[in-house]
Amino acid sequence: MSSREEIKAQNIRQYYTELSKFGQAGEYEKAIKSANKIISIAPEEVKAVHCKLVSLIQLSKFDEALKFIEKTPSAQSLLFEKAYCEYRLNKPEVALKTIESAKINPLPPNLKELKAQVLYRLEQFDECFNLYRDIIKNSTDDYEEERTTNLSAVCANLAIEGTDKKIPELGENTYELVYNSAVALSGIGKYNEAEKKLKISEKMCREFLEEDEATTEEDIQNELAIIRVQLAYCLQMQGRNKEASAIYAETLKNKPNDQALTAVASNNSVVINKDQNVFDSKKKIRAAMIEAVEHKLNSRQKKSIAINNCILALFTHQGDLNQLVHKLVQKYPDLEFNGCLIQSCSLIKEKKYKEASEVLEKFAQKNPKSSLEIKFALIQLHLMAGNKTKAIEVLQSLENSTKFSPGVVSALVSLYLGTNDKSAASDLLKVAVDWYKQNKSTEVGDLTDMWRHAADFHLRGGDAPTAAKSLEELHRSNPKDMKTLAQLVIAYAQFDPKKAQDSSKKLPALETLTTQAEIDELEATNWTMITKAVKKKTSTKSDQSPGTPGSETALKKMKKKKRKNKLPKYYDPNAKPDPERWLPKQERTGYRKKRDRRVKEVMKGSQGMASTQADMYDMTKAQNLGQNVKASSSREETTPGPRQQQRKHQQKKKKGKH
Known part of the structure; x- marks a missing residue:
């Protein structure tokens, strides 16, 4: 090297x-x-x-x-x-x-x-x-608990989606597992049970975090925030909006670290506000739509926030509503139906019913699979416009399996009766009964109410044979119902007496229903008159025959009831009544008309002066009224009139101001 x-x-x-x-x-x-x-x-x-x-x-x-x-x-x-x-x-x-x-x-x-x-x-x-x-x-390592928690989160989402997969029981020994179990329950609509589990999870979480001395209250609140927001959602879905709103407000006030959680709490608060507190809703929907949370929310959450943004724009009458709806449909093509409904609602607010129906019809042509939802929306639109005939046409265009469901049949009958078309309502009920006989569908559920209402309708309309068909179906489903059998006998009696007689044999004997004492009482009752009339008749009979027992007590009661007329307190029986007492005031001799202030008088005294004081200054009357004038003036000096008192009081006030 x-x-x-x-x-x-x-x-x-x-x-x-x-x-x-x-x-x-x-x-x-x-x-x-x-x-x-x-x-x-x-x-x-x-x-x-x-x-x-x-x-x-x-x-x-x-x-x-x-x-x-x-x-x-x-x-x-x-x-x-x-x-x-x-x-x-x-x-x-x-x-x-x-x-x-x-x-x-x-x-x-x-x-x-x-x-x-x-x-x-x-x-x-x-x-x-x-x-x-x-x-x-x-x-086999130390991360088994974390993996189990992740698996429970997956199971919760599967429950929300309504999967057929068998979900295993993962236990509830940690607050995360209890939380995910509660989310799964809320996803399938069991909000009351989910609420209980969330409260347990919150308690477990606080106890677990408090064991660590380094954990502050702020850290505990941050960890509890997700549990509390889910709890608020369960309360909201149970209709307890005040409690839910308080939790959302508290969570947002604490400013949690998780931006996705802030977005969810803000969106749910907007739903509670509806068309109230619009300024607050605008502020919160902006917080729910920031780019930072785009990748932290799942598709369900993002879609609901986008829809709520459009609905809020509908409430606030924003001009860019069509643009928002276009963006919604472009980003989430599966929400096109929601976009069409929002657009049609906007047009309905402006009373443009024709344009609103065109929007829905255009969508129905593009999406035949969702035609049922669109048709019901169109029906509602026609009813809002007061066009019952159009609503009937749309309902009649539904498939038989939907058209003959009890709810739709009831709606159609009501609309027919609203347009005074009883024959069409009767025909519809006949066809519905025949259709159920042929198909014998069990998907619809209990049809007892529909059979009964159909029978009542036809009996009132005089169509006994058709009513009997409905009652027969009812009797087959419940042979022990004697009320149905009795109605069936009444229906048969109108067109087939033999059948009525045969069916009446199935009815229980009268003795089994009532005792002999009840029968005697019923026979003794006067059925032609009501109770008050019977009492009145018996009382008149006792008056006509004074010799009968009890008549004397009745007379005493009548005498006791009579009272003497009350006279006035200072009534004098010797004084003659005023002959003009029944005449109107203006026709009596002593009536004085009100003085017309516009007519000038020859001589006027000061304000509040009596008529005798005015005569004092009249030279023609001064000799005759001298003594009277002195007497009246002395009384007036001691007790001045109300107008004079008021004037003096006002003058004192004015002096005080200066």
């Missing part, structure tokens, strides 16, 4: 010593420099390349790591690191291709676990479930 090669080997050993030292100390920047020194001397050193790549990943420099892999030929074999960088850069599709390019069967454990994470991000939960089960089965 030459001296140059010896020096090279010595330098490489020295740099590897530095690299190991910096790597163990977590000084990754210095580790990268040491690795670069080795690579510059010996580019074929795969270990140095690997150490540099790991250091870049530890520093979250994923872009730089990928560029380094592309430039370095010896790094091409490091598929795990390359796929991991692509996964962290939110490129799960590319990462999956990189893993599958390994062409190793079976995959090494590290690639297998990374592939499971990538499949979860891509929402391929069936494959992810199978892969995690295989990993847990064939691995």
Whole structure:
């Protein structure tokens, strides 16, 4: 070996010593420099390349790591690191291709676990479930609990999607497992049970974190935030919006580290607000739609946020609603129906019913499979416009399996009766009964109510034979129902007395239904009059025959009820009543008309002056009224009139102001 090669080997050993030292100390920047020194001397050193790549990943420099892999030929074999960088850069599709390019069967454990994470991000939960089960089965290390938690998260998503796959019981010994179990329950609509489990999970989480003395209250609140938001969702779905809204508000106030959680809480708050607190909703929907959370939310969450953004724009009458709907459909083609409904609602607000129906009809032509939903939307639109005939036409165009369902039949009958077309309603019920007889479909469920309503309708309409058909179906389904049998006898009696007689024999005997005492009481009852009339009749009879027992007590009661008329307090029986007491006031002799202030009088006194005081200044009357004037003036001096008192009071106030 030459001296140059010896020096090279010595330098490489020295740099590897530095690299190991910096790597163990977590000084990754210095580790990268040491690795670069080795690579510059010996580019074929795969270990140095690997150490540099790991250091870049530890520093979250994923872009730089990928560029380094592309430039370095010896790094091409490091598929795990390359796929991991692509996964962290939110490129799960590319990462999956990189893993599958390994062409190793079976995959090494590290690639297998990374592939499971990538499949979860891509929402391929069936494959992810199978892969995690295989990993847990064939691995024995300290990460078994984390893998079980990940598997429970996959199971929760499978439950939400409504899979037929048998989900294993993973236990509930950690708060994460209890949380995922609660999410699975909420996904299938069992919100009450999920609420209980979430409260248990919250308690377990707090107890677990409080055991570590280094954990602060802020850290505990951050960890509890996801559990509390899920709890608020369960409360919201149970209609307990006030409690849910309080939890969302508290979570947003604490500003959790998880931006995806903030987006979910903001979106759910917007749903609670509906068309109220629009300014607050706008602020929150913006927080839910930032780019930073785009890759942290699953497709269901992103779709619901996008739809809510459009609905909020509908509530706020924004001009760019059509543009928002266009973007929604462009990004999520499966939400085209939702976009059409939002557009039609916008047109309905403007009372453009024709244009709204055209939007829905155009979508129905493009998507025949979703025609049922569109037709029901069109029916609602026609009813809002008051066009019952059009609504009937759309309902009649439905397939028989849908058209003859109890709900649709009921709606059609109501619409027919609303248009005064009783014959069409009767024909529809006949056809529905015949269709169910021929098909005997069990998918619809209990048809008892429909048979009964059909029978009542036809009996009231005088169509006893058709009513009998419905009652026969009812009687077959429940032969012990005597009410149905009695109705059937009544129906038969109108067109087939023999059948009525035969059916009546199946009815129970009267003696089995009632006792002899009840029969006697019923026979003694006067059915022609109501109770009040009977009482009145008996009382008049007792008045006509005073000799009958009890008549004297009745007369005494009548006498007691009579009361003397009350007279006025100062009534004088000797005084003659006023002959003009029944005349209107304006026709009586002593009536004085109100003084017209517009007519000028010859002589006026000061305000509040009595008429006798005015006469004092009349020279023609002064001699005759002298004594009276003196008496009245003396009384007025002692007790001034209300107007004079008011004037004096006001004058005092004015003086006080100056």
